[in-house]
Amino acid sequence: MTCLNGSSEQLTLPIPDIESLAASLRGRQLPGGKYRIAPDQCRAVDAMCAGTGSVTHPVFACVAALRGLGISIDELCRLCDYELARAPMLGECQLELRRPLQAEIDYTTSVVIEDLVRSTSRAVGMLDRLRFTVALRDSEPGDAALVKLTWLFPRGNEA
Amino acid sequence: MSAGADPLAQPLDFAVSIADVRRWSELLDDDNPLHQGEGQVVNPGPASLAYLISFLQRRLPAARLASFKCRFLSVVHAPGVAQAHGRIIRTETIEGGNRIYCELELLAGAATAVAAEAVLETPCEDSAASA
Numbered sequence: 001m002t003c004l005n006g007s008s009e010q011l012t013l014p015i016p017d018i019e020s021l022a023a024s025l026r027g028r029q030l031p032g033g034k035y036r037i038a039p040d041q042c043r044a045v046d047a048m049c050a051g052t053g054s055v056t057h058p059v060f061a062c063v064a065a066l067r068g069l070g071i072s073i074d075e076l077c078r079l080c081d082y083e084l085a086r087a088p089m090l091g092e093c094q095l096e097l098r099r100p101l102q103a104e105i106d107y108t109t110s111v112v113i114e115d116l117v118r119s120t121s122r123a124v125g126m127l128d129r130l131r132f133t134v135a136l137r138d139s140e141p142g143d144a145a146l147v148k149l150t151w152l153f154p155r156g157n158e159a
Numbered sequence: 160m161s162a163g164a165d166p167l168a169q170p171l172d173f174a175v176s177i178a179d180v181r182r183w184s185e186l187l188d189d190d191n192p193l194h195q196g197e198g199q200v201v202n203p204g205p206a207s208l209a210y211l212i213s214f215l216q217r218r219l220p221a222a223r224l225a226s227f228k229c230r231f232l233s234v235v236h237a238p239g240v241a242q243a244h245g246r247i248i249r250t251e252t253i254e255g256g257n258r259i260y261c262e263l264e265l266l267a268g269a270a271t272a273v274a275a276e277a278v279l280e281t282p283c284e285d286s287a288a289s290a
Binding site for chain 2: 041044045048049050051052054055057058059062063066067072073074084085087088089090091092093094095096097100
């Protein structure tokens with residue numbers, strides 16, 4: 001089997017039964033952690049995406065969510081019996097920003113897996129979608145931001 | 160906000176470089192092979208999301224982003240160019256300001272790479288249209 005990114009790396013994980021895997025993941029909390037936005041990161045991001053520099057760029061909610069999972073993207077893939085070498089993709093992202101993000105403060109992240117669902121189409125083949133929610137909290141009451149992410153794990157026509 | 164030309168009507172171009180893809184990958188701690196290599200690489204999704212938010216910041220500088228929802232429909236390659244488009248679909252008055260609802264697209268060539276909806280809040284009547 002070849003990777004979706006075109007390499008010929010041998011991949012070994014079998015296709016999981018989606019019902020049992022989803023049942024084991026639904027509602028599961030990932031370790032979470034902490035994320036602190038550094039001022040030099042702010043400047044770098046503004047330079048890369050023509051940010052105005054007037055506020056901490058809201059994309060840091062997404063960055064903090066992904067960096068604050070408490071596990072790596074590779075480990076996230078393996079939770080879903082998927083291999084990073086097969087090139088997973090971000091499918092959807094939803095940000096709710098309750099207040100402006102700030103650099104140089106600690107955000108605590110808590111992560112809950114919402115669901116893992118499988119679809120099959122002629123165009124894409126088999127596709128698993130992992131949905132999870134990351135809450136960012138600072139020292140103020142309530143969530144500073146909520147980030148809902150959907151990762152796509154294309155499995156091609158493996159069945 | 161006041162009636163008149165839509166401040167989102169003018170698109171904004173973003174240059175997508177391989178060096179920036181590497182920086183985004185470092186920032187995201189993302190070792191996905193799609194973003195690696197010496198030839199054409201795939202821009203990480205959060206970078207494309209950032210382009211659309213920067214587009215809003217530049218076109219509606221007095222507004223604060225309250226929520227943002229996007230779907231990644233196709234990839235943006237580096238080196239390349241992505242172009243942000245948008246339109247305001249409605250506004251409503253809220254306590255102390257206005258809420259602005261927008262639809263956005265990030266184009267890579269002829270393809271829609273990202274489709275998004277955003278809600279912004281602005282504290283005063285006319286400040287949102289000053290881009």
